[in-house]
Amino acid sequence: MANVLLVNLGSLPMPGNDPIFPIGLRCIQDALDREGHRTRLVDFVEDPPAREHLSWVKGPWDVIGFTIRNIDPIDLSCDGHVAHYEAFLGEVREVLGSDRPLLVGGGPGYSLFAPQLTSRLGFDVGVVGPGESVMLDIVADPHRYTGSGSTISGGRYPGFVRDTLEHPVRLMRAYAARNGSIGLETKRKTCYQGCVYCPYAYVSGENAGDLKPMESIAAELRKAHENGIRDVFFTDGIFNSELRFAKDVVRTVIGADLPGLTWSAYFTPKPFDDEFADLVSVSNAGPVIVSPDSLDDRVMRLLGKSFDTRHVTRFIERCRRRKMKFKVSVVLGGPGENRESVRNTARYLNEHLESDELTLNVGYRILPETAMARQVGLSPDEILDPTFYPLDPEIFSWIISELDSRFLVTARMLNLIGGRTASRTMHKIPLDQAAFDPAAVAITRRSLPLVETRSGRGSRCV
Structure with a gap:
């Protein structure tokens, strides 16, 4: 041994x-x-x-x-x-x-x-x-x-479905004291979506779909709660990608009846039916997070999304009817982003969301084993340091001019100013215009800090 x-x-x-x-x-x-x-x-x-x-x-x-x-x-x-x-x-x-x-x-x-x-x-x-x-x-x-x-x-690993994972008490209590949060896997399945920026399918490996038994999920929830954890994040790439199984997980959360325990995850607006919404709404869920990234249908297709704005709208309507908290994550500056697509996204946000329902980012980190990395033709050696997808530096002005004032709170404005300053230092490079829509493009090894993220608990952080 x-x-x-x-x-x-x-x-x-x-x-x-x-x-x-x-x-x-x-x-x-x-x-x-x-x-x-x-x-x-x-x-x-x-x-x-x-x-x-x-x-x-x-x-x-x-x-x-x-x-x-x-x-x-x-x-x-x-x-x-x-x-x-x-x-x-x-x-x-x-x-x-x-x-x-x-x-x-x-x-x-x-x-x-x-x-x-x-x-x-x-x-x-x-x-x-x-x-x-x-x-x-x-x-x-x-x-x-x-x-x-x-x-x-x-x-x-067969033990994923065979064995209940019991964490050391001292480790759990240390994180309970720090932020009261823990991650929990419910399944291991290669992501079915083809988002051009996301390496999740590569990182998770080829897996046809191992589903953790409900009794193991319940036991892990109870043990975490017993040791001071009050927030569980289900770390699946997309929680509701297997909708029937996701419903069973939510029923398990409800059945565990753990006082004060909240949970959250990354969701997709499709599949997301009324029965699922009903379950989530009574399960003490935290914000239900969806990531369309753009709300312009053309850009959504270029990003590889398997849904469009119609599905996002239905998701929002289901949440509102049940008074469910939700957040919509938008990342501007991806493939095909231009003045018109920013205007379309902003128009959708203005019509459908309140300020606290929006998570807004600018700039896509280019990561290996993604369609985005292949598109720009950069090797892993070249993108080990933070490297972002080419974008038009005028995007910051477009955002300010198109979004309603309720979204332009102090924190977002400070980040916009910082992002605009960073964009002026970008190194200009020639790019294949067949691959990109913007007329003016740039690439940077500095960050674009219009960022409001969860604390690294989702699959999109690397």
Whole structure:
């Protein structure tokens, strides 16, 4: 049996970082524990002094695994996280010396840039996608991977549907004290949507659809609530992609009857029927979040959406009839965005939403293994640092001129000003006009900070 140390790099204190409960790392630890391996998980929210003393590094470890959830910070005005990971791994290697265990990288952010990060951070081997089965193979024979610099694709793990995941009490209470929130997977299924900016299908791996048993979901909810958690985020890429199953999950939440527990997830406006809306409306759900990204049907098609504004309107009407809280996420500046499409989106927002029902972003981060990355022809090496899709810098003026004043609250206006300033420093490059609608385009390695996001709990953060 192996001695395995697991380190949540997502909990490092870094500018713009907002740590969330390490559900992925806990899944791997649980799989290792069940097979009789000896494990320890280091999380700097649970144990802040561990960041400084590093005494835990020098132990009888056969394998040390590091998870990277986010490459970029939630606060896009901050630099990327990679340099911080690099510095920390340098400290770890210095403590370990020459006689060191196998170093393994993994996690969603790592998976997107696996070859680049394996080399840059000094990992012996990396895991792309779901990690449980691969890590079990690695720890069975660590010496086989020493210095290989290779990456291995993960796959289906039967324990996901077989075993109930029970998190350590101390870890749960640390996050309960911090933000009262935890993530919970209900299914593992490759995303059926083809959004051009989203790498979720690549990160999640090929999976026909493992559905967690309802009794396991109920048990995990009860345990979280017992330890102070009051907000659960279902981490599925799209919660209602399997509508019948999603209804059963909501019934399970209702049946658990946990006082004060709220829940949320990312939804799509199709499929979303009246029965589902009725269930959600009585389940103490938080805001129901949908992400059309644009509200111009032409741009929505270019983004790869499987629905259009008609479905968004029906979703809003269902929510309003039941007095359900909801949010609509819009990201301006994608493929085909121009003056007219911004006007159409703004007109829709003006007619259908209140200010607090809108989440507004400008600029698409280009990520590997996406249609957007292929469209602009940039390699993963070129986009490891934050790199955004070309957009017309006049977009900021268009937004201000087209949106009703109720949306132009102080925070949004300050972000717009910051975004406009950043756009003036963009490096102009020639682009194939057949691929883009805007006449004036630019690309930047600086961020466009018109951002109002959840704290990294959804599938779209990398």
